[in-house]
Amino acid sequence: MDFRSNLSASNSIIKKAQSFPGVLAGIAAAETLKQAPSYRARSSVEWKTGAMFETHESIPWPEDAKSVLVLVYGHPSGEPELDWWDGKGTEGNRVLMRVAEQMRQWFESTLHAKADPLPYHVENGGVFLKDAAVLAGLGVIGRNNLLVTPELGPRVRLRALFLSLELVPTGPIDWFSPCEGCPSLCWKACPQKAFDTGAYSRMDCILQMEENRANVKKIDQNKQDGRAVEVVSYCRACELACPAGHWEERPVTRYSAKT
Ligand code: B12
Structure with missing residues (x-):
């Protein structure tokens, strides 16, 4: 795929993903994500059922995983129910899973390439979502150790899909420093x-x-x-203590692939 069509594919994928209400999206290169800080960090913290992600490196990514589409869904402070765990999951996560599945169907029928919605947990084959989101230009890591987005601060939840196309990444960004001057x-x-x-x-x-x-x-x-x-x-x-982002607003379309 040449650069121009690759760029236009990135743009149309983002446009489609952001047509779902409240969803922001970005694209990272899978190769770059493999080198990201969370993949370099080591931990074997035990938590009830055992180490939470010590096995993550043993699950090889599919060879055709070239890009990662990151989906972001706002969890504004005024909608706490999106985050309530009801024994099966949370409503916010279910929204993201539905969008991921619809993106898979659209991607395969429109671009005739493979898209794989990823599991949430890294040890089950998922990716470190904050790192992927930073590389996709959706925000930066704040002092709270969370992805902080310009639109909703850290009050967002994430999911991702592997895409089998090499695409122009939409990030990272260098114009957003939400923690500068904040008294933590x-x-x-x-x-x-x-x-x-x-x-x-x-x-x-x-x-x-x-x-x-x-x-x-x-x-x-x-x-x-x-x-x-x-x-x-x-x-x-x-x-919730983070002042970054516009608390009451749902995000607007901002992203497009870099030239
Ligand atoms: C395991 C897990 C937990 C565990 C352990 C958390 C941890 N950070 O170790 C527990 C249960 C404690 C937990 C707590 C929470 N979690 Co949690 N958690 C996860 C999960 C499944 C994996 C995270 C992980 O293991 N990271 C690896 C460890 C080693 O790294 P880390 O501490 O995250 O720090 C790394 C990054 O900050 C990164 N980084 C730092 N600087 C930079 C700079 C650049 C340029 C890049 C690329 C990366 C980068 O490198 C660090 C490692 O060196 C992710 C989902 C996923 N698949 O990614 C959600 C996730 C990170 N959690 C999330 C949330 C919201 C929470 C909580 C607020 C609880 C809640 N109400 O949901 C708290 C907040 C904790 C905090 N302040 O960090 C969200 C974060 C959303 C956001 N805005 O960032 C995620 C993405 C899940 C989601 N639903 O979207 N979580």
């Missing part, structure tokens, strides 16, 4: 003081998650029969 509100907000050493402590954060799971919340989720449903509302203190 995210660090101060953490109930476990997980940033007290000046870096994110995964172990402290996990303790908070365990506490959240022990405190399920009852809500009338099923509006038809009014049945109470139990959900876990995981801590979001470090994202």
